[in-house]
Amino acid sequence: MTAPGMPQHQIELEEEQIDLSDLRWHDSLVLLVFWLLFSVVFLQFFTRYVLNDSLGWTEEIARYLLIAVTFIGAVMAVRKESMIAVEIFYRWFPRGLRRALQFGVDLVSIIFYGTMAMTCMRLAQRTRQKMVSIEVSKSYVYWGVSICFACMCLLAIWILIKHLRTGTSHLIDPEQPDEPATGSE
Structure with a gap:
């Protein structure tokens, strides 16, 4: 309630629409691994604090499942082109410079993902150590x-081709992210 003569402020909240057509079958993989992580962490909590007899393997497995959720989620983020970007500078640059910067960002992303995929592959080949709690090689992680990382690299190549085509x-033309460019500034 406002006092007489005071301006009345209204807050309008827009309902956020979730576009289910943007979800793919492989997006459910991250959800499945997340629920597996949730189950292991709940089992760890339950055995430690309710039964007062903790299962030793739950902490290590939860750590590796968290790594899996992180990287599978990163693949999903690359596919949706929702990785972090400093968008404020793009608003001040002319369209030609925004296109060049987008091309540069796409190339750097491809190089980074490819390099990390190769580095992790070499690390996996050299790893001979087993997990502490179960007899499984850490190289699987x-x-x-x-x-x-290889999936992110392939998706980044596909995104670069799409941007060039x-x-x-969404950084070059924030108003029309999926429309082809019609003019130049």
């Missing part, structure tokens, strides 16, 4: 991360 992206 590195192979999984390597596969995720359409001439636009």
Whole structure:
């Protein structure tokens, strides 16, 4: 309630629409691994604080599942082109410079993802150590991360081709992210 003569401020909240057409079957993989992580952490909590007899393997497995959620989620973020970017500078640059910067960012991303995939692959090949709590090689963790980086690299190549073909992206033309460019500034 406002006092007479005072301006009345209204806050309008827009309902956020979730576009289910943007979800793919492989997006459910990160959800599955997340629920597996949740189950292991709940089991760890339950056995430690309720039963007062902790299962030793839950902490290590939870750590590796968290790594899996992180990198599988990163693949999903690359596919959706939702990685972090400093967008404020793009607003002040002319369209030609924004296109050049987008091309540079796409190339740097491809080089980074490819380099990390190769580095993780070499690390996985050299790892002979087993996990502490179960008799499984730690190299499987590195192979999984390597596969995720390789998927990110392939998706980044596909995104670069799409940006070159359409001439636009959400950073080049924030108003029309999926439309081909029609004019220049």
